[in-house]
Amino acid sequence: MTLPLAARVLTGDPRAVARAITLIENEDTDAAALIGALFPHTGRAYVIGVTGPPGAGKSTLVDRLIEQARAAGQTVGVIAVDPTSPFTGGAVLGDRVRMQQHATDAGVFVRSMATRGHLGGLARATSDVALVLDAAGKDVVIIETVGVGQDEVEIIRTADVSLVTLVPGTGDDVQAIKAGIMEIADVFVVNKADREGADRLVSSIESNLALHTYGADEWRPPIVKTVAIDGTGLPALGQVIERFRAHGAARHFDRRRARGESRLRELVAHRFMTRLEQQVLAEGELASWVERIATREVDPYTAAEALLARALERR
Amino acid sequence: MTLPLAARVLTGDPRAVARAITLIENEDTDAAALIGALFPHTGRAYVIGVTGPPGAGKSTLVDRLIEQARAAGQTVGVIAVDPTSPFTGGAVLGDRVRMQQHATDAGVFVRSMATRGHLGGLARATSDVALVLDAAGKDVVIIETVGVGQDEVEIIRTADVSLVTLVPGTGDDVQAIKAGIMEIADVFVVNKADREGADRLVSSIESNLALHTYGADEWRPPIVKTVAIDGTGLPALGQVIERFRAHGAARHFDRRRARGESRLRELVAHRFMTRLEQQVLAEGELASWVERIATREVDPYTAAEALLARALERR
Numbered sequence: 153m154t155l156p157l158a159a160r161v162l163t164g165d166p167r168a169v170a171r172a173i174t175l176i177e178n179e180d181t182d183a184a185a186l187i188g189a190l191f192p193h194t195g196r197a198y199v200i201g202v203t204g205p206p207g208a209g210k211s212t213l214v215d216r217l218i219e220q221a222r223a224a225g226q227t228v229g230v231i232a233v234d235p236t237s238p239f240t241g242g243a244v245l246g247d248r249v250r251m252q253q254h255a256t257d258a259g260v261f262v263r264s265m266a267t268r269g270h271l272g273g274l275a276r277a278t279s280d281v282a283l284v285l286d287a288a289g290k291d292v293v294i295i296e297t298v299g300v301g302q303d304e305v306e307i308i309r310t311a312d313v314s315l316v317t318l319v320p321g322t323g324d325d326v327q328a329i330k331a332g333i334m335e336i337a338d339v340f341v342v343n344k345a346d347r348e349g350a351d352r353l354v355s356s357i358e359s360n361l362a363l364h365t366y367g368a369d370e371w372r373p374p375i376v377k378t379v380a381i382d383g384t385g386l387p388a389l390g391q392v393i394e395r396f397r398a399h400g401a402a403r404h405f406d407r408r409r410a411r412g413e414s415r416l417r418e419l420v421a422h423r424f425m426t427r428l429e430q431q432v433l434a435e436g437e438l439a440s441w442v443e444r445i446a447t448r449e450v451d452p453y454t455a456a457e458a459l460l461a462r463a464l465e466r467r
Numbered sequence: 468m469t470l471p472l473a474a475r476v477l478t479g480d481p482r483a484v485a486r487a488i489t490l491i492e493n494e495d496t497d498a499a500a501l502i503g504a505l506f507p508h509t510g511r512a513y514v515i516g517v518t519g520p521p522g523a524g525k526s527t528l529v530d531r532l533i534e535q536a537r538a539a540g541q542t543v544g545v546i547a548v549d550p551t552s553p554f555t556g557g558a559v560l561g562d563r564v565r566m567q568q569h570a571t572d573a574g575v576f577v578r579s580m581a582t583r584g585h586l587g588g589l590a591r592a593t594s595d596v597a598l599v600l601d602a603a604g605k606d607v608v609i610i611e612t613v614g615v616g617q618d619e620v621e622i623i624r625t626a627d628v629s630l631v632t633l634v635p636g637t638g639d640d641v642q643a644i645k646a647g648i649m650e651i652a653d654v655f656v657v658n659k660a661d662r663e664g665a666d667r668l669v670s671s672i673e674s675n676l677a678l679h680t681y682g683a684d685e686w687r688p689p690i691v692k693t694v695a696i697d698g699t700g701l702p703a704l705g706q707v708i709e710r711f712r713a714h715g716a717a718r719h720f721d722r723r724r725a726r727g728e729s730r731l732r733e734l735v736a737h738r739f740m741t742r743l744e745q746q747v748l749a750e751g752e753l754a755s756w757v758e759r760i761a762t763r764e765v766d767p768y769t770a771a772e773a774l775l776a777r778a779l780e781r782r
Contacts, residue, residue, distance in 0.1 A: 412757050
């Protein structure tokens with residue numbers, strides 16, 4: 153307890169990790185310093201992203217991946233991202249259940265995060281939490297997120313390997329595939345593959361992949377059929393992930409660099425806005441500009457230029 | 468042609484409108500001035516947002532809404548937003564078909580927009596395009612978007628009324644509802660309501676709504692059953708939209724103000740980053756920071772602070 157938080161996180165102390173994550177979630181002013189202290193000790197964990205439409209059995213699949221990693225003697229950190237909604241809570245509940253399940257296992261740390269309204273904020277927070285788990289010595293960090301929206305895409309981009317989970321029989325699988333997740337999938341998991349329509353789903357994914365020509369040494373996302381509930385196909389999935397990890401070794405660094413760049417841009421912009429609103433603008437100044445826009449007295453671009461000028465003026 | 472573009476847009480000239488939209492899509496430097504010139508002439512159009520999972524029949528529903536508005540003597544502008552994907556093009560195709568269908572009708576303008584990688588950029592562009600259509604004298608502007616991700620939510624927030632379209636039989640409807648679209652729905656449309664499971668879907672939406680307590684004068688999203696393909700339920704939907712418009716009159720202005728505020732923040736941040744990268748930073752300076760982050764030499768927060776300092780330093 154006398155040790156500073158960062159040092160305690162580095163020892164893997166779960167309470168310290170939990171507290172660090174809370175600081176990040178609350179955008180606490182100490183969070184930046186914490187990440188700064190932990191950052192040199194990160195980059196070792198392998199981050200697995202798992203996404204897909206609701207009801208695809210992602211949670212069960214993640215449980216299997218946890219068991220697989222534990223069986224291999226690896227420690228695991230899990231970040232379950234819930235979409236913002238006063239109507240949800242299901243995922244959080246599932247998360248509690250899962251935490252109980254692994255409560256006795258010090259090698260597994262599970263944390264759920266609720267999305268913020270703030271655009272981009274969630275992706276930033278998620279990657280910071282991944283850094284904390286990485287620094288805490290977790291060998292594998294699994295990020296589980298629902299849906300295939302821009303926000304989920306941003307989150308999954310923070311992973312080293314992205315698993316897109318689909319399930320037969322839900323009418324819009326193929327549509328969902330078309331709706332922008334082909335790009336982010338390193339591996340397709342057709343879960344509940346014992347269901348009718350599994351082969352149809354596989355071939356529809358195949359036909360989508362066929363629309364894209366892959367270079368000789370370019371990774372073509374394989375399709376793995378699983379029944380997570382009874383573990384069917386999990387060894388195969390584990391091997392595919394290992395294969396990707398080996399293949400991606402070179403590409404891996406590029407991906408992390410690209411990730412770092414978009415993260416840096418987002419961070420600078422966020423810092424700038426915070427400074428503008430908290431240190432530059434007078435109380436209600438932003439609101440008055442908004443009011444003038446609402447009444448069509450001034451257009452947003454002119455207002456933006458004026459605010460930018462205020463932020464950059466001397467003194 | 469001698470008239471400046473803004474003036475020609477104000478006359479409703481479709482070629483001018485198309486050109487204005489292209490300027491916005493390309494983030495052309497003239498776009499800001501254009502919006503500035505058009506802005507005082509905006510705020511008259513009623514913006515209808517239509518979203519929901521792929522395959523919910525949104526395009527057909529939008530076609531019916533177009534017909535309904537035209538029958539009432541109103542002019543219509545449609546913005547069809549496609550998710551980014553080398554694999555898509557379906558929506559663009561559908562859009563072409565629709566354009567042909569209304570090609571002979573000068574009262575209808577249809578334009579599809581592809582999403583950008585740039586987070587938040589699409590919502591900004593969409594609302595600018597809505598302003599152009601508004602300034603061009605369209606009485607109704609319909610924004611159609613696929614999916615229920617953060618990006619779609621941001622886009623739909625730019626609408627005056629949001630229709631969330633769901634369809635029976637796709638297993639994850641209820642899940643999709645839970646996945647964060649309850650908040651943005653002003654009206655639920657259960658399309659393809661002649662399908663089996665329509666009533667089950669309605670009651671599952673009802674039970675979700677029941678989790679939230681609505682104030683006496685608070686709008687409780689109604690559920691309208693439609694079969695867009697044959698027009699069933701469209702008159703009822705039209706009445707519900709009118710009812711919302713009447714009810715929302717007061718709330719309406721608050722919504723536009725809130726929209727204006729988030730838009731202004733996003734715009735200022737975007738302008739700042741553009742200035743930083745194009746006027747402040749030397750060639751490759753950002754890249755070198757990214758490199759140092761990738762090698763764990765510096766953490767993102769420290770780098771962000773350094774870049775912010777560079778942007779704010781004098782001269």
